[in-house]
Amino acid sequence: MSPGIYNKSYLMTAGPTPLPPAVSQVMAEPILYHRAPTFIEVYERALAGLKTVFQTENDVLAFASSGSGALESAVANLVEAGEPAVVASAGKFGERWAELCEAYGADLTHLEFEWGTKIDPEQVDQALAGLDRPAKAIFVTHSETSTGVVHDVETLAKVAAKYDTILCVDAVSGMGAISLPQDEWGVDVVVAGSQKALMCPPGLAFASVSQKALDAAADNPTGRYYFDWNKTANGQRKSPADSPFTPGVPVWMALDVALKMISAEGLDNVYARHAALARAARAGIAAIGLERFGPDDDDANVVTGAYLPESIDGGKLPKLMRDGLGITVAGGQAHLKGKIVRMAHCGYYGAFDIIVALTGLEMALIDLGYDAKPGSAAGAAEKVLIEAGSPEPVG
Ligand SMILES: Cc1ncc(COP(=O)(O)O)c(C=O)c1O
Known part of the structure; x- marks a missing residue:
């Protein structure tokens, strides 16, 4: 391929995701002292905005870490060495x-479902019923980024409630891409x-924690320090709110801007946009002749996964798209390496990002010897986008 004409970069991965210019710009402003009123205003506003996106009245506790830090905080606060814990998984994340629970010494029951399938709430129910001692906590994934599958959290919440x-x-x-009404469910x-549908750089992790979970954490004697939920909750509940540790100030400034954008668009519109982009991606994949990876349902609105044709060397595809065309998509992880491609659309994405990614995918496949008709993916996606809504009249 001629690199000269592929001189622009397009980020189509599920995190980090592209930043809206206003989000990038605010991080270039002089850094603020985190105890100064100018920062506290940003911090309190963003903490309140997070509750809206998380659809909760809980405290949304914030940590200066990547997302895994928030996962670790849940395990550090709820798991006790030698005590039962349950994980239901169907992918890398x-x-x-399970790895975290093991690191904290849990007596772990790990229900492993095949990657690309959904966690079966019925089997989770049976596993909880069969435990010798009740598990204090069960850990699952909403949008499994390694496969694109979105799990049935609503039903899983009912199962968990049955066993307290x-x-x-x-x-x-999934947060900010597909609805997860935490309190309602x-x-x-x-x-x-912070780095996915919340349209911010990596660096902030959140745990929205009910009072019941905070109380369970307070009763858990396992050692922890930075990730102690009650320590952070006590700070955030103060007036003015006070982070117990130095917050990642520039990312908070970014988050404040991003949350204002989400609020201006409206959460329901944000979800509808993700759904429309995912439908367009699915239509494009089908038009290329690729089989979708994952169940044939319509709620996988974060990442679209597709099997790569066996006739090509699938491992070469992401590199070819990135280095040859400037389009960064993700390949498969672990045993799915070289077998699937994952195109993300969570966060600051619009109609033409999908067209670009699909066209790039089609071109790379053709380059690798696959027989696709140029323009078929873009055409199919365009039809879906037109159905999703005509452009506003200009002028
Ligand atoms: C569903 C899911 N969980 C956990 C993580 C880990 O987050 P981080 O890499 O920010 O630690 C990711 C990152 O891609 C993810 O997609």
């Missing part, structure tokens, strides 16, 4: 919960990170 078990949900990639703990 679900497995992270605290449900912890990893919504690192009765989910105790939801964790997320």
Whole structure:
């Protein structure tokens, strides 16, 4: 391919995701002292905005870490060495919960579902019923980024409630892309990170924690310091709110701007945009002749995964798209390396990002010897986008 004409870069991965210019710009402003009123105003406004996006009245506790820090905070606060804990996973990030529980010495029951399938709430129910001693917490994933599959958190919350078990949900990639009404569904703990649908750089992690989970944490004698939920809750509840540790000031400034953008767009519109972009991506994949990876449902609105044709060397595709065309998509992880491609659309994405990614995918496949008709993916996606809404009249 001729690199001269592929001189622009397009980021189509599920985190970090592209930043809106206003979000980037605010981080170039002089850094603020975190105890100065100018920062506290930003901090308090962003903490309140987070509650809206998390759809909760809980405290959304914030940590200066990547998303995994928030996952670790849940395990550090709820898991006791030698005590039962349950993980239900169907992908790489679900497995992270199990690795964390093991690191903290839990007596772990790990229900492993095949990657690319959904966690079966019925089997989770049976596993909880069969435990010798009740588990204090169960850990699951909302949007499993390694496969694109979105799990049925609403039903899982009902199952957890039946056994009075605290449900912890990893919504690192789903938060702000697909609705997860935490309070309505009765989910105790939801964790997320700044660098995906929240349209910010990496660096902030969140745990929205119910009072029940905070109380369980207070009763847990396991040692922890930075990630102690009650320490952070006590600081954030002060007036003015006070982070117990130095917050990642520039990312908070970014988050404040991003949350204002989400609020201006309206949460329902944000979800509808993600749904429309995902439909367009799915239509494009099908038009290329690729089989979708994951169940054939329509709620996988964060990442679109597709099997790569067996006739090509799939491992070469992401590199070819990135280095040859300037389009960064993700390949498969672990045993799916070289077998699938994952195109993300969570966060600051619009219609033409999908067209670019699909066209680039089609071109790279053709370059690798696959027989696709140029323009078929873009055409199919365009039809979906037109159905999703005509452009506003100009002038
Ligand atoms: C669902 C999910 N959980 C956890 C993580 C880990 O987050 P981080 O890499 O920010 O630690 C990711 C990151 O991609 C993710 O998508």
